[in-house]
Amino acid sequence: MTLDEISITLVYSAMAVYAIAFIAYAIDLARRSAVAASAADAAAASIASAEAPATVGAPATVGATVSGGGTGAVASAKGGRGAASAALSDGASVAYGRSPSLRVGVAMTVLAWALHLAADITRGLAAGRVPWANMYEFALTGTLIITSVYLLVLVVSKHDLRFLGTFITGLVLVLLGIATVNFYVSVVPLPPALQSAWLVIHVFVATSAVGFLALGFALSVVQLMQSRRETMLATAKQVKRSFLATLPDSATLENLAYRVTIIGFILWTFTLMAGAIWAEAAWGRYWGWDTKEVWTFIIWVVYAGYIHARATRGWRGSRSAWLAIIGFSTVMFNFTVVNLFFKGLHAYSGL
Amino acid sequence: MSPRSDPGALSRPDDHIDSPEPSADAASVTQPKLGFTGWVRFAWRQLTSMRTALLLLLLLAIAAVPGSLVPQRSSDPNGVTQYFSDNPRLAPVLDNLQMFDVYTSAWFSAIYLLLFVSLIGCIIPRTKHHFDALRARPPRTPARLARLAGYTERALPEGETADAAITRAAAELKRAGYRVERYDLRGEPSVSAERGYLRETGNLVFHTALLGILVAVGIGGGFGFAGQRVVVEGQSFVNTLSAFDSFNPGRFFNDANLDPYRLSLTDLEAVYETENQKALGQPVDFTASVEITGRDSDETVDGEVKVNHPLRVHGTDVYLLGNGYAPTITVRDAEGEVVFTDAIPFLPQDANLTSIGVVKVPDGMPEQLGMVGFFYPTQTTLDSGAYSSSYPDLVYPVLTLNVYAGDLGIDGGKPTSVYTLDPSTMEQLTGGATGVDSIELMPGQTQDLPNGLGTVTFEDATPDGEPNAADGDYSQSVDRFASFDIHRDPSQGWVLVFAILIIAGLLVSLFIPRRRVWVKAAKRRDGQVVLEYAGLARGEDPGLDEAVAAFADRHAGPAPAADPDHAHDADDAAPASSEGSVAPESAGDPAKPTT
Numbered sequence: 001m002t003l004d005e006i007s008i009t010l011v012y013s014a015m016a017v018y019a020i021a022f023i024a025y026a027i028d029l030a031r032r033s034a035v036a037a038s039a040a041d042a043a044a045a046s047i048a049s050a051e052a053p054a055t056v057g058a059p060a061t062v063g064a065t066v067s068g069g070g071t072g073a074v075a076s077a078k079g080g081r082g083a084a085s086a087a088l089s090d091g092a093s094v095a096y097g098r099s100p101s102l103r104v105g106v107a108m109t110v111l112a113w114a115l116h117l118a119a120d121i122t123r124g125l126a127a128g129r130v131p132w133a134n135m136y137e138f139a140l141t142g143t144l145i146i147t148s149v150y151l152l153v154l155v156v157s158k159h160d161l162r163f164l165g166t167f168i169t170g171l172v173l174v175l176l177g178i179a180t181v182n183f184y185v186s187v188v189p190l191p192p193a194l195q196s197a198w199l200v201i202h203v204f205v206a207t208s209a210v211g212f213l214a215l216g217f218a219l220s221v222v223q224l225m226q227s228r229r230e231t232m233l234a235t236a237k238q239v240k241r242s243f244l245a246t247l248p249d250s251a252t253l254e255n256l257a258y259r260v261t262i263i264g265f266i267l268w269t270f271t272l273m274a275g276a277i278w279a280e281a282a283w284g285r286y287w288g289w290d291t292k293e294v295w296t297f298i299i300w301v302v303y304a305g306y307i308h309a310r311a312t313r314g315w316r317g318s319r320s321a322w323l324a325i326i327g328f329s330t331v332m333f334n335f336t337v338v339n340l341f342f343k344g345l346h347a348y349s350g351l
Numbered sequence: 352m353s354p355r356s357d358p359g360a361l362s363r364p365d366d367h368i369d370s371p372e373p374s375a376d377a378a379s380v381t382q383p384k385l386g387f388t389g390w391v392r393f394a395w396r397q398l399t400s401m402r403t404a405l406l407l408l409l410l411l412a413i414a415a416v417p418g419s420l421v422p423q424r425s426s427d428p429n430g431v432t433q434y435f436s437d438n439p440r441l442a443p444v445l446d447n448l449q450m451f452d453v454y455t456s457a458w459f460s461a462i463y464l465l466l467f468v469s470l471i472g473c474i475i476p477r478t479k480h481h482f483d484a485l486r487a488r489p490p491r492t493p494a495r496l497a498r499l500a501g502y503t504e505r506a507l508p509e510g511e512t513a514d515a516a517i518t519r520a521a522a523e524l525k526r527a528g529y530r531v532e533r534y535d536l537r538g539e540p541s542v543s544a545e546r547g548y549l550r551e552t553g554n555l556v557f558h559t560a561l562l563g564i565l566v567a568v569g570i571g572g573g574f575g576f577a578g579q580r581v582v583v584e585g586q587s588f589v590n591t592l593s594a595f596d597s598f599n600p601g602r603f604f605n606d607a608n609l610d611p612y613r614l615s616l617t618d619l620e621a622v623y624e625t626e627n628q629k630a631l632g633q634p635v636d637f638t639a640s641v642e643i644t645g646r647d648s649d650e651t652v653d654g655e656v657k658v659n660h661p662l663r664v665h666g667t668d669v670y671l672l673g674n675g676y677a678p679t680i681t682v683r684d685a686e687g688e689v690v691f692t693d694a695i696p697f698l699p700q701d702a703n704l705t706s707i708g709v710v711k712v713p714d715g716m717p718e719q720l721g722m723v724g725f726f727y728p729t730q731t732t733l734d735s736g737a738y739s740s741s742y743p744d745l746v747y748p749v750l751t752l753n754v755y756a757g758d759l760g761i762d763g764g765k766p767t768s769v770y771t772l773d774p775s776t777m778e779q780l781t782g783g784a785t786g787v788d789s790i791e792l793m794p795g796q797t798q799d800l801p802n803g804l805g806t807v808t809f810e811d812a813t814p815d816g817e818p819n820a821a822d823g824d825y826s827q828s829v830d831r832f833a834s835f836d837i838h839r840d841p842s843q844g845w846v847l848v849f850a851i852l853i854i855a856g857l858l859v860s861l862f863i864p865r866r867r868v869w870v871k872a873a874k875r876r877d878g879q880v881v882l883e884y885a886g887l888a889r890g891e892d893p894g895l896d897e898a899v900a901a902f903a904d905r906h907a908g909p910a911p912a913a914d915p916d917h918a919h920d921a922d923d924a925a926p927a928s929s930e931g932s933v934a935p936e937s938a939g940d941p942a943k944p945t946t
Contacts, residue, residue: 188630192658284670312401
């Protein structure tokens with residue numbers, strides 16, 4: 001077996017493990033919905049049995065870790081098994097304790113990440129250079145970075161963001177699948193235009209930026225769902241008992257999305273500038289409105305808009321979240337459609 | 352701009368989230384009629400508002416899109432020509448909308464110029480305000496710290512007076528980079544501290560540097576030029592206006608500034624992949640070896656131009672942007688006299704360097720002669736019988752020529768491309784429908800021209816003494832040409848400086864937290880003195896709570912774990928805050944003006 005064949009085998013193994021992780025995360029989400037529903041039922045039952053004049057409109061938080069210091073109606077855990085069965089009215093967030101499927105999901109993600117990393121390294125060794133010089137390799141390394149950023153954030157963040165695993169493993173799985181099936185090219189030497197130290201820096205920083213922006217996108221999507229749910233709660237409408245009840249509130253999600261996204265934005269700014277410096281050496285001008293440059297610029301401007309929206313009255317919250325979603329869509333557009341179908345100087349897909 | 356109720360508030364546009372809410376009255380009051388200045392002020396306020404800036408930003412992103420969908424004259428002029436011939440009806444319409452020059456179009460320029468005006472309108476008052484803030488003292492300690500973020504309290508350390516504890520807190524905060532100010536309110540000594548002024552500095556640097564880039568590109572770029580020149584091995588070029596094949600001067604460029612140095616191409620080496628079966632013939636390296644001679648000296652300096660490694664010489668940058676073959680073709684008349692001999696650059700058409708070139712023989716023949724040539728560095732014959740090249744290097748080079756006789760159309764003084772031949776005023780003599788075979792030559796070979804016009808020779812360019820075509824070695828039998836871009840852009844260094852400032856400003860403005868911290872020795876009703884700590888985030892500041900807690904721990908020791916008496920004290924001190932738990936959720940929330 002050549003190194004490249006080993007790399008491919010590792011990619012397929014990683015994909016298999018990602019698939020297991022994805023299933024585990026999906027089961028966890030389903031379980032969250034069930035917990036939210038049963039908690040709500042329990043609360044309703046307890047309120048009914050106590051005949052307490054509960055103020056349903058006032059959301060309060062009860063959970064294993066938060067003491068019930070609020071003024072709302074306190075529901076006693078009925079037949080409480082574990083931390084998950086205590087809850088208040090529909091408006092409450094539900095504490096969500098240990099979940100075996102979630103732990104399986106994270107463990108499998110770590111395993112898949114290790115396989116993925118090994119695949120990436122062997123591909124680099126097979127090529128004798130950094131493994132991000134054509135579209136297959138961008139996808140391989142880019143998805144590796146998305147997973148890495150996710151795992152890094154799990155370690156660093158104070159909040160439990162494991163619920164994002166469904167999105168992360170799903171995205172990585174889809175992108176890896178497309179890459180191996182449609183974009184695969186065997187190892188070929190670097191064309192002269194790519195023989196530069198900037199290949200190492202510019203492309204790596206760009207893929208890292210994508211990793212952070214992907215996470216920001218996922219958080220923004222959940223933020224929008226959560227905020228919709230909160231609005232319905234505030235207007236006392238019947239709310240479907242979903243897994244959202246077990247997740248942080250929309251303001252927390254928004255802050256998390258913002259923090260991840262600004263890191264991505266700074267990396268993207270650097271990508272743009274490193275690209276300009278490289279373009280000056282390779283093409284004789286630092287900026288020439290090549291299609292890829294245009295889209296890099298568009299992405300930068302959209303995320304600049306996102307950051308400004310966060311500081312503009314009336315734009316904070318859902319509107320800025322939409323900008324983050326549009327921003328990541330342009331990133332994906334830039335990576336796929338622009339690479340494959342637009343004519344330009346960045347013709348390095350190898351396809 | 353609008354008056355501020357809080358002198359400490361950041362000077363931002365009215366609709367910035369940190370600005371005070373507009374009072375409801377203002378909207379309902381019937382506005383007096385605006386005079387001219389009133390309207391100008393109104394328009395200025397609108398333009399410099401956050402909402403306008405945001406909309407302009409989004410508009411800019413949208414306006415940039417068409418430039419990637421339609422070929423642009425600046426980056427892809429051939430694509431534009433192609434687009435016109437493919438879409439003869441749509442193209443003129445798009446052209447009227449400046450769709451082929453999006454990034455210099457009136458509408459695109461209008462958006463970014465408005466954006467930058469809006470930016471200036473934001474930067475100037477903020478700079479002034481920030482300058483004032485840098486000299487102002489941190490604001491008075493609020494009466495009730497318990498309402499603020501990260502509120503925590505500690506017992507006064509044994510044997511220390513309230514005053515001494517506050518003095519020590521002030522010193523420690525100062526050491527930690529805070530600007531501090533002592534206050535003594537109603538007998539309660541306190542220290543008010545603020546840090547992170549760099550955040551706003553970074554923000555202003557970032558936005559000013561953006562402006563700097565625009566100015567550097569817009570004005571500095573006008574003094575430069577970009578020229579293209581094809582040079583065949585063994586030939587040279589002098590950096591003067593007339594020597595360029597094409598030349599794009601900046602707006603303020605003066606050709607007297609061209610330094611007429613001489614650049615000679617001694618060798619162009621092309622290396623192609625030969626080992627990897629999946630990448631046979633892929634280019635691995637191109638190196639142009641050149642000699643540079645200055646205007647006033649006979650000394651020549653050797654230089655090298657590679658892809659990604661431009662040669663920076665005499666204030667210009669020389670780039671190797673293309674290369675190909677330049678077969679040397681000699682034409683003799685019926686008497687055997689040489690009427691034409693030159694190395695003709697053939698333009699590559701595909702990865703294996705099948706190339707097309709045109710030979711124009713204006714004089715010395717009964718009629719002007721034109722030849723359209725195809726060059727195959729490694730010729731193979733496809734199943735269809737057509738020729739093709741299977742490898743980009745010189746293994747089996749073949750040149751085919753179709754001969755035309757008539758009027759080349761170059762006598763009228765009309766500029767024509769050396770790479771195209773207009774056959775409309777000429778008669779085809781070989782190839783195509785003529786029934787006469789095209790002339791087919793390998794290096795060193797000569798063939799007769801049709802109609803007894805004379806002969807044409809494909810010269811073997813192999814240097815003397817090396818194995819040449821006659822020996823069956825074609826590896827050096829055809830000269831190569833290099834396509835050089837020669838640029839001068841005096842603004843480039845400035846753009847780089849501003850780009851670095853942008854990154855630096857961005858990092859500082861997004862990651863340095865601007866925060867206020869207060870420490871107060873509060874006297875409880877029972878006479879006990881307790882140290883209170885609280886903070887205020889000014890802008891995004893996720894670490895505020897921890898920072899306050901960490902400072903309190905450092906200053907007065909760790910918090911006693913769940914002391915019920917202690918909690919009771921807190922309630923006592925802050926009766927207004929019913930839950931005593933407003934703080935945690937305010938992390939990252941915008942600063943509310945407090946006085």
